[in-house]
Amino acid sequence: MAFVIVDYHMHLRDRHGDQPDGLYLLERVERYVAKAAEMGVDEIGFSDHIYHFSQARHLWNVPWMLARSGDNLDGYVSAVEQAKERGLPVKLGLEVDYSPGAEDAIAEVLGRYDWDYLLGSVHFVDGLSIDMEPSLIALVGVDEAWARYFDWLGQAGQSGLFDVLAHPDLVKFFGQRPDDDTTGAAYRQALEGIASSNVCLEVSTAGLHKPVGEIYPDQALLTPAFRSGIPITLASDAHVPEHVGRDLDRAIEHARHAGYETVTVFEGRRRRQEPLG
Numbered sequence: 001m002a003f004v005i006v007d008y009h010m011h012l013r014d015r016h017g018d019q020p021d022g023l024y025l026l027e028r029v030e031r032y033v034a035k036a037a038e039m040g041v042d043e044i045g046f047s048d049h050i051y052h053f054s055q056a057r058h059l060w061n062v063p064w065m066l067a068r069s070g071d072n073l074d075g076y077v078s079a080v081e082q083a084k085e086r087g088l089p090v091k092l093g094l095e096v097d098y099s100p101g102a103e104d105a106i107a108e109v110l111g112r113y114d115w116d117y118l119l120g121s122v123h124f125v126d127g128l129s130i131d132m133e134p135s136l137i138a139l140v141g142v143d144e145a146w147a148r149y150f151d152w153l154g155q156a157g158q159s160g161l162f163d164v165l166a167h168p169d170l171v172k173f174f175g176q177r178p179d180d181d182t183t184g185a186a187y188r189q190a191l192e193g194i195a196s197s198n199v200c201l202e203v204s205t206a207g208l209h210k211p212v213g214e215i216y217p218d219q220a221l222l223t224p225a226f227r228s229g230i231p232i233t234l235a236s237d238a239h240v241p242e243h244v245g246r247d248l249d250r251a252i253e254h255a256r257h258a259g260y261e262t263v264t265v266f267e268g269r270r271r272r273q274e275p276l277g
């Protein structure tokens, strides 16, 4: 059987692009597809941030998210669906912030479209940012930040809203970590929720290009995840076509080191395992 490389996390919207004109168009999707082909990636999945879309504005109260919530979700979905109709190897996903208590409202918005998969992310805990200054760590300390972050991640898994948890140890973004006992306890708590809820973990190369300079997640999280039978996806978290497939060879090596030999492929929120890269 052929080996498969997927990149299931990328954004049509540039992180710094304030002007959405031209973002959610077939022509832009095709640029990502072309880069994937060049990089030897078999299939890509789009996962723009739900908070950019006006249809989801009522779900959040984080000012940073609300200030960026003017795009039209219909336009995004339509651009990716047009590419699918043309036979391009793309999947329709969305990167969805988890917020305890908002599960039903989130499910209502998500239920309006036919996704191939949904990424669950924790970028904010109690309104405090994980990967921007002032960060949760700066405000509550590293031990407390890790405990709170992994508590929310485990709840995100258990919510049943998501197929994959994105950049699962994003809280290491700035490179600060508690001692091994504290990180181990946080991982165990999160993995309990994740293993019982049939959600995948994402192996993401985005962290290589952040202050921490490492793949998400750590081996100390990924190895017990493998032993618990939790499947994986691969991700570049590209925000421009040029970054599609970036460093996925390192993600594959990282996953193999933890024991993985298969990668998850999604279609209409159904999954199957294929030989890894």
Ligand SMILES: [Zn+2]
Pocket (backbone or CB within 6 Å): 095, 121, 123, 166, 167
């Ligand atoms: Zn993210």
Ligand SMILES: [Zn+2]
Pocket (backbone or CB within 6 Å): 009, 010, 011, 095, 237
């Ligand atoms: Zn992302």
